[in-house]
Amino acid sequence: MRPKSVEELVGAVAEANRLRIRLFPTCLGSKAGMGPPAAYDELLELTSMPKVVEVDEEEMVVKVSACYPAASLQEELARRGRRLAMDPPLFTRSSIGGIIATNFYGPMAYRYMTPRDQLLSVRAVTGGGQLVKFGAPVMKDVAGYNLKRLLAGSWGTLAVIVEAFLRIYALPESVAVVETDPKPLGDVRKLLSTAALEKNGKLYLRFEGTAAEVEYRVAKAGRGEVYYGADAEALWQSATEAIDVFSSDVVYKVVAPPAQLPPPPSGARYVKYPLLGVMYVGGEAGAGYRLKPPQKWQLPNADLMARIKQVFDPNGVLAPGRLP
Secondary structure, eight states, rough: OOOOOOHHHHHHHHHHHHTTEEEESSSSOOTTTTOOOOOOOEEEEESSSOOOEETTTTEEEEEEESBBHHHHHHHHHHHTTOOOOOOOGGGGGGGGGHHHHTTTTTHHHHHOHHHHHHHHEEEEETTSSSSSEEEEEESSSOSOOHHHHHHTTTSSSSEEEEEEEEEEEEEOSSSEEEOOOOOOOOHHHHOSSSSEEETEEEEEEEESSSHHHHHHHHHHHHHSSEEEEEHHHHHHHEEEOOOHHTTTSSSEEEEOOOOOOOOOOOOOOEETTTTTTEEESSSSSSSSEEEEEOOOOTTTTTTHHHHHHHHHOTOOOBBBTOOO
16 A cells, blocks of 8 residues: 555545554654564555655754655755754664654754654544644644654554654754763763763763864863764764664663663673663663564553554554554
């Protein structure tokens, strides 16, 4: 099933709801084989939907279609001196809709928060075949229930995202990345970095701001290799993409309060966000949520999640089994 317009998408989902045909929505498919498994009858391939990008440089907002490649959007924004403040794993292989649907985030969420928090408005098609819009393209828009946040992280089980309004940010004057040896959490916090990432035995500290501010923070970071500008961005992207970790046959996500995050298993490939309390492990982790191969998760508030799904998708036609 490959709709080519919003109207065709609404019709396709409404017909699937009527006939009880189970659908699995997908764009670029970077996370299709991760997370809880879905039982479905047909793929709902959205790559033929119109690609839309509208940038409001004054309000610092971008309107973008769900299947627009995240890397292409970042390049378009950079030409205007703007950017998405997102660096989730597999960013260059992901669509905007896929990032929102899974709420995948990287270490820059420590400063800029997650995609769920950067989402201002979303237009989507519910499992019942209704076209809905939640939120507004302004920074403060919610009075009552903030329903758009339900769709971020719902793994395509509530509605098919069509387009989104996201916050954007100005490119910083200066960027530096320090590559050094791992440090205790308390020491990392004192360095006041924009973001911190530990990967396979190396610590990467990202600093942004004015040139003077960045130089001051870099000097405080101590010994290590320092990269600036384009070299810093290339190193940071390589580290945050974590291709080697996510290419493993088994991948776990471990989440805990930062001070209680366990050490990575010996010899395993891993990427850790020490300031956020998140770690992805390529291999058996002994704890956490298994992303690969797919496995059903034991989640708190599963009964509440099931009731919410009943409202958005009464006949359970969108990615059934992914979440309660």
